[in-house]
Amino acid sequence: xxxxxxxxxxxxxxxxxxxxxxxxxxxxxxxxxxxxxxxxxxxxxxxxxxxxxxxxxxxxxxxxxxxxxxxxxxxxxxxxxxxxxxxxxxxxxxxxxxxxxxxxxxxxxxxxxxxxxxxxxxxxxxxxxxxxxxxxxxxxxxxxxxxxxxxxxxxxxxxxxxxxxxxxx
Numbered sequence: 001x002x003x004x005x006x007x008x009x010x011x012x013x014x015x016x017x018x019x020x021x022x023x024x025x026x027x028x029x030x031x032x033x034x035x036x037x038x039x040x041x042x043x044x045x046x047x048x049x050x051x052x053x054x055x056x057x058x059x060x061x062x063x064x065x066x067x068x069x070x071x072x073x074x075x076x077x078x079x080x081x082x083x084x085x086x087x088x089x090x091x092x093x094x095x096x097x098x099x100x101x102x103x104x105x106x107x108x109x110x111x112x113x114x115x116x117x118x119x120x121x122x123x124x125x126x127x128x129x130x131x132x133x134x135x136x137x138x139x140x141x142x143x144x145x146x147x148x149x150x151x152x153x154x155x156x157x158x159x160x161x162x163x164x165x166x167x168x169x
Contacts, residue, residue: 006030007040011049011060020057020112052096052110055125059112065149067095071168072161073140077126079166080133084119086160087146091153095145099138109134111144141168 001009010026023037030037041058045051050061074083087094098108113119126133135142148154161167 001030003040006032007044010037010040011044014051014058014060017060020054020059022057025057052112054110054112055122056112059110061095063147065093065147066151066154067145067147068154069143069145070158070161071141071143072166073142073168074135074166075140077123077133079164080126080135081119081123082164083161083166084113084122085116086164086166087144087157088113088115088119090148090156090160091150092146092148092157095147097134098143098145099134099141101137107134107137 009030013021013026013029023034023041026037027034041051041053052059052061072083074080084094093114094111096108096110096112098106101107111122113122146154146157148157158167162169
């Protein structure tokens with residue numbers, strides 16, 4: 001199998017998968033290193049493929065609903081979890097989180113959180129590491145790109161986040 005054929009197969013796997021696929025698993029499948037997979041993904045992105053790296057692996061983005069950005073502020077991991085749960089419980093999928101850094105500009109982390117299991121897994125990773133959430137760089141201020149199936153769902157999310165004092169208008 002040549003390099004282009006491997007990249008085509010990687011793209012096929014990502015297109016057919018409804019969940020993230022770890023680079024190490026792709027590496028084993030194609031008998032190459034994870035670093036080769038990282039390079040393949042970069043080349044696929046350069047051709048316009050919308051592939052993101054999440055903490056759980058690679059995902060080919062497919063937007064099926066309405067995508068909006070919200071600005072929030074909270075302090076602490078409890079409020080972070082509460083914010084994520086509100087978004088998911090009202091039909092949202094959290095695609096990413098970003099902050100505006102004074103030196104680096106926009107710093108973004110891909111999340112792809114769409115259900116309570118994803119939140120639990122994210123919070124476990126956060127709790128078991130010494131890493132702080134991105135919003136700790138900006139006194140809790142951050143943005144989320146979220147996807148909802150309809151405008152009503154988005155409005156409910158905004159309303160609930162506003163009630164909790166998390167949403168910045």
